Amino acid sequence: MAGKIKSLFVCSQCGHESAKWYGKCPSCGEWNTFTEELRETVKPGIASVQQRKKPSSVPVPITQITTEDEQRYYTGFKELDRVLGGGIVKGSLVLLGGDPGIGKSTILLQICSHLGKLLKILYISGEESKRQIKLRAERLGVNSDNLLVMTETDVEVIADHIQTENPDLVMVDSIQTMNYRELSSSPGSVTQVRECTNILMRTSKMLDIPCIVVGHVNKDGAIAGPKVLEHIVDAVLYFEGDKQMSYRILRAVKNRYGSTNEIGVFRMGDDGLSEVENPSLMLLSGRPKNVSGTCVACTMEGSRPILAEIQGLVTNSGYGNARRMSTGFDYNRMSMLLAVLEKRCGYFFSSLDAYINVIGGLRLDEPATDLAVALALVSSLKDIVVSEDVIAFGEVGLTGEIRSVNHAALRVTEAARLGFRRCIMPYHNIKGLKLPADCKPEIIGVRNIRDAVSALGG
Numbered sequence: 239m240a241g242k243i244k245s246l247f248v249c250s251q252c253g254h255e256s257a258k259w260y261g262k263c264p265s266c267g268e269w270n271t272f273t274e275e276l277r278e279t280v281k282p283g284i285a286s287v288q289q290r291k292k293p294s295s296v297p298v299p300i301t302q303i304t305t306e307d308e309q310r311y312y313t314g315f316k317e318l319d320r321v322l323g324g325g326i327v328k329g330s331l332v333l334l335g336g337d338p339g340i341g342k343s344t345i346l347l348q349i350c351s352h353l354g355k356l357l358k359i360l361y362i363s364g365e366e367s368k369r370q371i372k373l374r375a376e377r378l379g380v381n382s383d384n385l386l387v388m389t390e391t392d393v394e395v396i397a398d399h400i401q402t403e404n405p406d407l408v409m410v411d412s413i414q415t416m417n418y419r420e421l422s423s424s425p426g427s428v429t430q431v432r433e434c435t436n437i438l439m440r441t442s443k444m445l446d447i448p449c450i451v452v453g454h455v456n457k458d459g460a461i462a463g464p465k466v467l468e469h470i471v472d473a474v475l476y477f478e479g480d481k482q483m484s485y486r487i488l489r490a491v492k493n494r495y496g497s498t499n500e501i502g503v504f505r506m507g508d509d510g511l512s513e514v515e516n517p518s519l520m521l522l523s524g525r526p527k528n529v530s531g532t533c534v535a536c537t538m539e540g541s542r543p544i545l546a547e548i549q550g551l552v553t554n555s556g557y558g559n560a561r562r563m564s565t566g567f568d569y570n571r572m573s574m575l576l577a578v579l580e581k582r583c584g585y586f587f588s589s590l591d592a593y594i595n596v597i598g599g600l601r602l603d604e605p606a607t608d609l610a611v612a613l614a615l616v617s618s619l620k621d622i623v624v625s626e627d628v629i630a631f632g633e634v635g636l637t638g639e640i641r642s643v644n645h646a647a648l649r650v651t652e653a654a655r656l657g658f659r660r661c662i663m664p665y666h667n668i669k670g671l672k673l674p675a676d677c678k679p680e681i682i683g684v685r686n687i688r689d690a691v692s693a694l695g696g
């Protein structure tokens with residue numbers, strides 16, 4: 239017998255449930271995230287979904303558990319394999335998030351093109367028709383009898399097909415279109431997304447089949463119900479980048495089988511995505527010469543140093559309130575750097591608009607990029623050209639001191655490899671700096687922000 243239908247309000251950010259509507263979620267503090275869902279109350283005694291399909295397991299002593307390496311499938315993209323921590327782990331559930339049109343479906347089909355030679359793949363789409371998939375596959379040159387395509391949105395039907403077909407890899411595009419019939423809420427709602435992911439997770443763990451699930455990002459930049467989903471899945475990868483530009487950055491936000499610091503860089507072309515093995519070169523191409531307001535920084539993305547151009551623009555403010563804008567760099571950190579430059583170096587920005595832009599859609603989170611941002615701002619303010627063979631890295635403290643950073647040698651080596659001949663870096667890093675014999679750029683150790691500015695010749 240069906241239970242009673244009751245109305246419930248669910249936060250689309252964290253999944254918090256409540257009988258009444260809130261403007262601000264009491265759990266995660268987000269505003270305007272509560273949506274109404276109708277739910278059937280399950281009578282006691284009727285097994286819930288979790289209980290029904292629970293695989294039986296027995297406790298074992300830890301000494302009896304073998305630590306042999308988990309089996310991984312290589313995707314054919316070295317960049318993707320690195321972000322995954324060395325390929326797709328058997329039995330894992332990977333969530334691939336990103337804006338619509340960024341290339342999620344494309345990369346899935348390209349993985350099929352490589353892995354389809356060896357493995358049986360089940361590709362389930364709730365978004366596109368079989369014809370559309372075939373057209374795209376033809377364009378990408380994907381053609382294999384091992385690739386099974388299914389257009390379906392009922393998650394239980396999908397789970398059944400996974401069991402009967404028993405493929406080596408499953409792809410679901412996208413989780414927002416999936417539907418679990420027992421729930422009355424519409425596809426894409428937090429409860430549906432969570433329950434469908436749960437069902438796919440159980441199926442994939444039970445049969446030891448890896449599964450890649452696509453998740454769309456909502457307008458605030460989060461996968462619908464991101465916190466609930468991130469808890470469930472083994473790895474969360476985000477595709478970032480400007481749709482207008484050709485390159486895309488793949489970033490791991492969570493990974494149970496590898497580091498979350500790694501990024502993969504791709505370029506979208508007429509024949510799909512291709513890897514960019516030397517991202518620094520790509521990010522620095524087309525750099526303006528002999529102009530003020532630009533400085534190259536070196537940031538570490540996981541184990542890899544990446545050079546990025548930072549542009550700063552300081553102009554007279556047309557309004558009473560000076561404007562500050564920052565793209566690709568933390569806004570508050572930029573304000574802090576402006577304050578340090580004002581207090582410690584005597585540069586006054588209070589009546590000036592200041593803008594920072596990191597070229598290539600890259601996001602710099604590392605404090606080591608502080609120095610290059612500060613120098614780009616000073617360079618624009620004083621119209622001093624930062625020579626094109628200079629890179630700068632170092633954390634800027636509130637007293638204007640330049641603090642040491644990790645991986646200094648890797649950063650200098652990468653800069654030298656790309657033809658930079660002078661490195662402005664923290665003085666305290668010089669002592670332990672061990673560079674390869676053929677790497678001999680000029681090292682300028684600076685103790686504070688004033689030294690760094692004078693190293694520019696200003």
Ligand code: TYD
Nearest residue numbers: 338339340341342343344506507508509510
């Ligand atoms: P798609 O993979 O459909 O995005 P998502 O699944 O993340 O929504 O990517 C579609 C975009 O990529 C679309 O704007 C066209 C572009 N594209 C190319 O530029 N070249 C190609 O070879 C393909 C297949 C797509």
Ligand code: MG
Nearest residue numbers: 342343365411
């Ligand atoms: Mg798609």
